[in-house]
Amino acid sequence: MMILPLFFIFCLFSSSHAAVQDFCVGDLAAPQGPAGYSCKDPSKVTVNDFVFSGLGIPGNTSNLIKAALTPAFAAQFPGVNGLGISLVRLDMAPGGVVPFHTHPGGSEILIVVQGTIFAGFVSLANTVYSKTLNKGDVIVFPQGLLHFQVNAGGTLATAFASFSSQSPGLQIVDYALFGNNLPTELVAATTFLDAAQIIKLKRAFGGTG
Structure with a gap:
């Protein structure tokens, strides 16, 4: 009869112990493990560990996809380490696109603050959920699902x-397929694409083979 109450007492103390520390500022000099960075010595923590100013600066969109991502993940913003939150800024020139990609480690909420963006994701049932977003619109991308963004207007978005x-992670499908050294024949066999097209895409995305 005492097993259940003792179990709840154990859970109570376990939960309390987990919340003993106010924060765990990431020690970026230490290796990152599955649970994030190890904690920085509290005596060396400053207010600057909890402030990140990079999101106020537009990213450089002079690249293949005409888009720039400026992350404020634990690696750039050590104050979010262990908190289960992070941010990113997205800048897209006219014609810009963030190709199909996934964040294996977390769900995403995107809010448009300038321009027009067509965005969407594909469910595990291969159902597409997409919509044109204007300033102030918000869309959510569930964890791990493939999604994309395209500048749908003629101005910067x-x-x-x-x-x-x-640390949600990022894997872009095009770079995963064509930015590596997999033999062209293997990519052709697994994607049903023409070998000549694959070679062209490998050159564009920096791949070999």
Whole structure:
């Protein structure tokens, strides 16, 4: 009869112990593990660990995808380490696109603050949920699902996104397929694309083979 009460007491003390520390500012000089960075010595923590100013600066969109991502993940913003939150700024020139990609470590909420962005994601049932977003519109991308953003207007578009992880990760499908050294024949066999097109895409995304 005492097992259940003792179990709840154990859970209570376990939860309390987990919340003993106010924060765990990431020690960027130490290796990052599955749970994030180890904690920086509290005596060496300053207010600057909890402030990140990079999101006020537009990113350089002079690249292949005409878009720039400025992250405020734990690696750039050590104060969010262990808190399960982070941010990113997205700048897209006219014609800009963030190709299909996924964040394995967290869900994303995107809010448009300038311009027009067409965005969407694909569910595990291969259902597409997409819409044109204007200033002030918000869209959510569930964790791990493929999603994309395209500048749908003729002017610069800017958006900010928040994540349910301090290190959500990023894998862009095009770079995963064509930015590596996998043999062209293997990529052709697994994607059903023409070998000549694959070679062209490998050159564009920096791949070999």
